[in-house]
Amino acid sequence: MTEALAAGTREWVLSPESEYRFELEQGTSLAIKLVQGHAEIFGAELVDGKIYLFYEECKAAVFTWQGCTIQVTGQPSTEYISEETPMAAYANLHIAFEQMRIRSLDQMKGNYTAGGTPPHHGESTEPPRVLILGPENSGKTSIAKLLVNYATRAGQDWAPMLVNVDPGEGGCMIAGTISATPVSAPLQTSTPAHTLGNSVTSAPAHMMSNALVPLAYWYGHTETRRNPLLLDRLIRNLGENVWDRLAEDPQARASGTIVDTPSSFAASTGGGENHRQSLIKACVDAFRINVILVVGHEKLYVETQRAYAARGLTVVKIPKSGGVVELDALFRARARRAQIRSYFYGERVEAPRGLPSLGAPGAGPAAAAQANMLVAGEQPGDFSLAPASQVVAFGDLQIWRIGEETMAPSSALPIGATRVVSEMQPLAVDPAQAGAGLYNAVLALLAPPHADESERYDEEILDLHVVGFIVIMSIDVANKRMTVLAPSQGSLAGRTAIVGSLEWQD
Numbered sequence: 001m002t003e004a005l006a007a008g009t010r011e012w013v014l015s016p017e018s019e020y021r022f023e024l025e026q027g028t029s030l031a032i033k034l035v036q037g038h039a040e041i042f043g044a045e046l047v048d049g050k051i052y053l054f055y056e057e058c059k060a061a062v063f064t065w066q067g068c069t070i071q072v073t074g075q076p077s078t079e080y081i082s083e084e085t086p087m088a089a090y091a092n093l094h095i096a097f098e099q100m101r102i103r104s105l106d107q108m109k110g111n112y113t114a115g116g117t118p119p120h121h122g123e124s125t126e127p128p129r130v131l132i133l134g135p136e137n138s139g140k141t142s143i144a145k146l147l148v149n150y151a152t153r154a155g156q157d158w159a160p161m162l163v164n165v166d167p168g169e170g171g172c173m174i175a176g177t178i179s180a181t182p183v184s185a186p187l188q189t190s191t192p193a194h195t196l197g198n199s200v201t202s203a204p205a206h207m208m209s210n211a212l213v214p215l216a217y218w219y220g221h222t223e224t225r226r227n228p229l230l231l232d233r234l235i236r237n238l239g240e241n242v243w244d245r246l247a248e249d250p251q252a253r254a255s256g257t258i259v260d261t262p263s264s265f266a267a268s269t270g271g272g273e274n275h276r277q278s279l280i281k282a283c284v285d286a287f288r289i290n291v292i293l294v295v296g297h298e299k300l301y302v303e304t305q306r307a308y309a310a311r312g313l314t315v316v317k318i319p320k321s322g323g324v325v326e327l328d329a330l331f332r333a334r335a336r337r338a339q340i341r342s343y344f345y346g347e348r349v350e351a352p353r354g355l356p357s358l359g360a361p362g363a364g365p366a367a368a369a370q371a372n373m374l375v376a377g378e379q380p381g382d383f384s385l386a387p388a389s390q391v392v393a394f395g396d397l398q399i400w401r402i403g404e405e406t407m408a409p410s411s412a413l414p415i416g417a418t419r420v421v422s423e424m425q426p427l428a429v430d431p432a433q434a435g436a437g438l439y440n441a442v443l444a445l446l447a448p449p450h451a452d453e454s455e456r457y458d459e460e461i462l463d464l465h466v467v468g469f470i471v472i473m474s475i476d477v478a479n480k481r482m483t484v485l486a487p488s489q490g491s492l493a494g495r496t497a498i499v500g501s502l503e504w505q506d
């Protein structure tokens with residue numbers, strides 16, 4: 001320990017290829033400063049001398065290849081150094097993917113015919129399109145982030161497509177969505193509410209230098225088994241859109257795709273084996289997967305190998321990190337709530353004691369900037385947002401629910417009558433109807449339908465992507481209007497929204 005350290009600040013010296021792991025409890029924050037050497041967090045490099053803030057139950061690790069010294073302020077519930085990490089295996093994967101990217105770009109640009117070194121016999125000229133499978137808490141999201149971050153740091157202007165098909169997590173948006181995001185700068189870690197960085201829909205773009213622009217679809221539930229057919233369809237929609245975006249851009253296409261999946265793809269619960277297999281297949285088809293990584297699960301690896309190796313896919317078993325934290329259902333629910341809250345209200349971060357406060361308006365951020373503090377890799381400005389609560393007439397907003405009964409229960413139908421609603425059928429929701437299920441519901445606002453009426457079709461709503469989210473705060477049936485929390489004052493008249501099963505209350 002150095003004597004000059006401020007009270008509450010500790011110094012850790014990390015040997016090469018080791019990592020400092022920490023876990024934060026609710027309401028605590030932690031500051032980490034790199035003072036010597038090189039270090040990274042899930043592949044995003046730390047800048048020497050800057051103070052990085054972590055909050056809202058963040059769990060992560062500072063890893064170093066060559067050795068480093070860090071100063072840590074704040075009190076995590078757990079902190080330790082581990083010399084045993086699977087980083088060498090992950091880095092080897094990255095190197096293999098990097099070679100695939102380069103071969104693929106050379107091929108697309110015709111460099112081989114122009115005298116470049118052609119690929120060896122049997123070497124693929126396809127870019128890496130990778131699906132990550134693994135059980136709950138195996139570190140899938142962290143590996144996806146690491147691989148994407150390493151690609152962006154390669155100095156080749158790669159912008160890999162990071163796809164999240166785990167509606168329980170929501171990627172860089174909110175839970176209930178699946179999304180695809182081109183990533184051109186390393187994703188920073190600071191809070192579990194934004195494991196994959198912030199999207200521009202949750203904060204004004206000018207506030208974030210590395211804001212992400214995802215393409216997202218609304219599934220509306222957190223569990224894949226709730227409506228697997230709908231999820232299958234949305235995954236295929238997303239895949240088609242990703243392909244369209246990449247078609248005209250060789251650099252983006254050669255950058256490849258990394259797909260993070262939910263843990264339900266690894267183990268069937270509640271008799272969902274068929275759905276599990278068909279959802280994996282939907283991903284493989286939709287994103288033209290050529291590599292499947294299976295994290296720390298022998299049986300799943302053998303099974304996946306059997307199913308996909310014969311079709312020409314490379315299936316690789318990779319070790320799970322001992323640092324991955326077991327996250328329970330309550331933690332996940334809190335992270336989802338924090339995600340929605342920060343979509344509407346932005347973030348409020350308190351620096352640990354001993355560092356300048358970020359709370360006081362004006363003076364806080366300035367003092368923090370002077371102290372070289374960073375929140376999610378950004379200068380801490382005023383991260384709070386001002387959502388608008390609007391009163392909307394029932395007829396102004398068209399609300400739909402996909403594939404679920406919203407009308408009277410079947411028991412209320414005439415004897416002998418049955419109502420069949422397909423999983424994919426959009427049903428209009430009448431807010432005046434008892435049991436419409438709209439109170440506190442989170443709704444996704446969709447892109448407008450086709451301008452030409454003749455081009456419209458019944459299930460078009462399933463193919464419209466998400467442009468934002470609203471929450472219904474109160475319903476006034478007598479006056480046929482409702483109060484809605486929206487990110488801005490923009491009029492909602494004539495808009496289309498889908499409700500799922502997500503609810504939120506501040």
Ligand SMILES: Nc1ncnc2c1ncn2[C@@H]1O[C@H](COP(=O)(O)OP(=O)(O)OP(=O)(O)O)[C@@H](O)[C@H]1O
Binds near residue numbers: 021059143324
């Ligand atoms: N080496 C590490 N050191 C400390 N914490 C880690 C490490 N690797 C991952 N974590 C943390 O462990 C938690 C679980 O990891 P992650 O979300 O990557 O797993 P997952 O398999 O994607 O989870 P899920 O069950 O949601 O699919 C996260 O909070 C992550 O930040």
